[in-house]
Amino acid sequence: MTTAHTSAGASTDETEVAVASSGLGPDAGPRTAPARTLWSRVTPLLEQYGLLILFLLMFFIFASFWDRPATFRSGANLRSVLGTYSVPGVLALAAIVPLVCGQFDLTVGSVAGLTALSTAAALTRFEYSLAVAVVLAVAIGLAVGLLNGYLVAYVGVNAFITTLGMASVIAGLITLYTNGDTIIIGDRTLGALGADNFLGIPMILYALAVVAIVVYYLLGHTPFGRYLHSIGSNPTAARLVGLDVRRLVMLSFVLSAVISAIAGVLLVARNGNANPQVGGQILTLPALAAAFLGATAIRPGRFNVVGTLLAVFFVAFALSGLNLNDVSQWITDFFTGAALVAAVALSTVIGRRRAGAS
C-alpha cells in the first residue's frame, strides 16, 4: 500500500517537472520569460506575506525613530496594545466563521455589548457567581445565534438584513435595560483577567490565544471547517456531496454568536464596567475590517485565523504609533478604513494577475 502511494507521488512529480521544462526549454524564446517567471514566483509570496512585511516595517519605523520610539517599544505600551485589542481580536475571529461559508454576521459587536451588560448585571445587580454570569452570557449568545441562523438558513432571509436588523433590536434592548447607565463591576477574578499579567503578558491575550486555537482547529482541522469552506465556495455543489447546508450555515451563526458572547465577558473584564455605548457597530465594523484584511494574507483569498490576528494587531500597533505621535483621534477610523480598502484593493489586483495567468 505504502509503495503504491510513493510511486504515485513520484510520477506526479515527474509530470510536474516535464510541464515546467516544456515551458522553459531552449526554444522558450522571448527574453522576458525569465523575468516573468521570477515575478510569478515572487507574487504569491508577496501576496501571502505582504501584510506581515508591512507590519514589521511599520513596527520598525515606530520602534526605532519616529518620533517617540522609546515609548512605543516600552513594555507598558506593548502590553497595553496587546491587551486592549484582544477583545476586538476575539470578535474578528467570531466574524470569520460565518464569512467562511459566505455569510455576514453584523451582530458580533452587538452580542458582545449585550453579554457584557448581562455579565455586569448578573454580578452586581443580582449578585450571581461569575460561573452563572458566564453561563448566562453563553446562553444569550446561543439564543441570538440560533435565531440569526434559523432566519438565514431555514427561512432564507438575507444574512445582511437579518443581522443588521438583529443588531438594531439588541441596541434597543440594551437601552431599554440600562437607560444609558454604565454598570461597574467589582468581581476580582474578572478584574484580574482584564488587567493582570502572567509571565509578563496580559492575561486577556491568553484568552484570545485560546479562542484563536479553537477557531483555527475548527476551521482548518475538522470536517466542520472543510464543510463551511465548501459551502462558501459553492452551496449547490456542497449539497450534492451530501452536506446538510442549512444546518451547517445555522451552526456557523451559533458559533459566531457564542464566541461574541465570550468576547462580551472579556470586554467587561478589560474595562471593569459595562458601558451601553460600547457595543454594536463600534465593535462590529473593526471586527469585519480585520476579517477582510486578514483574508488578504497568509492564505490569500480565504478567511483565516492567522491572517485575521495579524490584521488586528497591524491596525492596533499602527494606531498606537500614530497616537504617540500626537496624530489626533480622527486617525483611528480613518486608518482602519484606509488600511482595509488599500489591502483588499491590492490583493484584488494581485489576484487578477494570477487569474490572468491561469
Next chain:
Amino acid sequence: MAQLHGDAQGSAPALRVTSLSKTFPGTRALDDVSLEVQPGHIHALLGGNGSGKSTLIKVLAGVYHGDPGGEITVGTASAHSDKTSPQWARQAGLHFVHQNPGVFPTMTVAENMAIGRGFETTGIGSIKWRALKRRTAELLERFQIQATPDMPVGLLRPADRTMVAIARALQDQEGGHDGVLVLDEPTASLPASEVDVLLTALRRYAAAGQTIIFVTHRLDEVIAISDRVSVLRDGRHVATIDTEGKNEMDLVELIVGRALDRVFPEMPPVESEEAALEVRGLVAGPLRGVDFTLRKGEVLGIAGLLGSGRTELLKALFGAYPLAAGQVLLDGQPVRFKGVEQAMDAGIAYIPEDRAAEAAFLDMSLRENVSASQVRHYWRGLRHRHGAEGVDARRSITDYMVKAHSDQQPFGTLSGGNQQKVVLARWLRRRPKLLLLDEPTQGVDVNARAEIYGAVRRAVEEGTSVIVVTSDFEELSRVADRVIVLAHGRVVAQVAAPHIEPHRLTELAFASAGDTTRKVAAS
C-alpha cells in the same frame, strides 16, 4: 446587405495571425501560431482542452496580450501581438459571441440590442424608444430572427437568443462582409433541434459574405458547416485543411495527434440478470410515472430531449429532488432517501450536468475537490489527516490522468476535461454501487472523453451499475448496453445493444415527444 461579396472576393485574408506566441509562467499556451482566415468563410477552430484555442481567442479579443514578435491583421488594420486591446479588436472589426450569449432574458429584444452600444436619447435624456424599435426591427429583418422588438429575450427560442447576440455584435457594421465574427462554442448549451436553426442561420450569414470563426467541440457541426478547419494541439498550429471530403475520424486524428481506434472503450458484457435498481411508477416534477430496471453491471442510457425530465430522474434517485410517488428498490430493498447523504450512504453517486454550478469548488484546491465526498474519511484521532488526503489526491491525479502540476492547484485553473476527471474521481473513489452520470462529457475534448469513459469502464468491471444521460446520442450508442427513451415524463421506448443507433434514438426522442403532445392536445 446591398453590396454582397461571395467567396470569390480576392485572396486578401479577412484575418491573418502571424507568429503569435503566448507564454504563461511555466507553460507556453501558444507557440508560434500563424494562420489565415479567408473572407466569407466559416472557419472552424479545433483543439482539445488545453490546446490553446481559448488563449488564441482571448488574445484576439485583447483580453490577453501575446508575447512580442507576432502580428494580428484584420482586413487592413494591423497590430503587434503584444499591443492588442479590446478597443482595438472592436475597431478592427473582430466581434465575439461566447458560449453564454450574454443576453438579458427579462429585457426586450430592443433593449438588448441597445445595451451594447448605448441608448440614443433625446435632449432631456429620455430614451428614443420609437427610433430604437425601428432600428431593432431592421436588424431582426436583416438577420432573419423570428422575433419582434418588444418581446422579452427570455421568451425566444434558445437559438434565436444566440442570434440576437450575434445581431447585437454585428449591428454597427455597414456591409455584411466587414469584420470577423468569432463564435466561441455557440452550440454547447443548445438542444439538438436548436443547433440546426443556428447552423442554418450561420450558413446564410456566410453566404452573404460574413467571415465567421467557429470554435466548437462538436465535430459533426464542423463537417456540416465549415469551409476550412484549423487545428491546434499543445499550443501549436497543427494544420489548416479544407473541410470538404473529411470525416469526423480525420479531425479526431488531427486533434489528438494519433489515430484513436476507439474513443469509447467497449463496456464489459452484462452477465448478471440480478436487478441493481428497480424504479416503479416514479413521479417527481416533470416525471409522470417512470418504470425501469437496471441490472448489475449494466450501463443504461437515457435519451431524451431537454425538459423530458432526465435530469430530475437522476436527482430524484440521488435524494436531491423530491419524490411525489413511486417506489425505488436498490438491490431489492425499497429505499426512500430524505437527502443526498442517505443516498450516498446507500452507495449512490451522482455527477451533475452543470459542473461549474453544481459540482465545482472553483476557488478550492484540486485536493479539496477530489475528497469532497469523503471528508470524514480523513478525520482520525480528532484531527484532519492532511497528509493522507494529499497522498490519496495525488494517486487520483495519476489514476484518472488529470493534467495538473500539483494537488494544491486551485480547481478553477484546470481545464474543463481535467475538472470533470476530478469530479469523476471524487465519486468513483467511493466505489459506488450505482453511478448516475448526467452529461458527463459536455464541453470535454475527445481525449478526455476517452479517459472519462475508460474510468467508468473500470468501475463497471468492479461491479458498479451506471445510468448515463447525454444529449450526444452517438456517445450513448457507443457506451450503453441499453437505452430507454424518456419523453414527457414517461419511458416511451427501449433499445438494446447492438441495435442502438444514434439516428434511431433521435427519431424516437423527437417522435415520442410529438406523439405525447398530440395525445395531450386531443384529450
